[in-house]
Amino acid sequence: MGFGARVAMVFALLGGAAALSAATLSAADAVAARKANFKEIGGAFKAINDELKAGAPDVAKLRPPARTIVQRSHRIKDHFPAGSGPDSGLKTKARPEIWSNQVEFGKYRQAMVISAGAFDKAVRSGDLAAITKARDALGTSCQGCHNQFREK
Numbered sequence: 001m002g003f004g005a006r007v008a009m010v011f012a013l014l015g016g017a018a019a020l021s022a023a024t025l026s027a028a029d030a031v032a033a034r035k036a037n038f039k040e041i042g043g044a045f046k047a048i049n050d051e052l053k054a055g056a057p058d059v060a061k062l063r064p065p066a067r068t069i070v071q072r073s074h075r076i077k078d079h080f081p082a083g084s085g086p087d088s089g090l091k092t093k094a095r096p097e098i099w100s101n102q103v104e105f106g107k108y109r110q111a112m113v114i115s116a117g118a119f120d121k122a123v124r125s126g127d128l129a130a131i132t133k134a135r136d137a138l139g140t141s142c143q144g145c146h147n148q149f150r151e152k
Helices: 003-023 027-053 059-078 102-125 128-149
Strands: none
Touching: 003 102, 027 059, 027 128, 059 128, 102 128
16 A cells, blocks of 8 residues: 555544544533534634724734634534433523424535635635625524524
């Protein structure tokens, strides 16, 4: 087996181990992980909004929080394992419909991934009008999911 194939095998094994460890998180760990993930997304979104409200927004300052949102949007799928909802007895704002309607929740989750990517692309373009429009679309995708799947 060549070096490249061995490296690929190691990464495949590591990826499988990471997936297995995510799948075996306790309900408390899953809730803590998703709260931390969403807190980072919220903080990044606040930084973006604060910068865009500035008299002359610095697009370079938007790049790190945009990347944070992109990266963390992909993690959402791993933070809602069975048994980590309200029925777990843990404090969570996640509504039971997340687990009873996985297809619909998946659509909202995917909409966020797509809108986060579009926002990141707009930031990289430097076009302030496109950035604002993409930020609004990202906010709409977040709000839509919150309205459907998060307790008030």
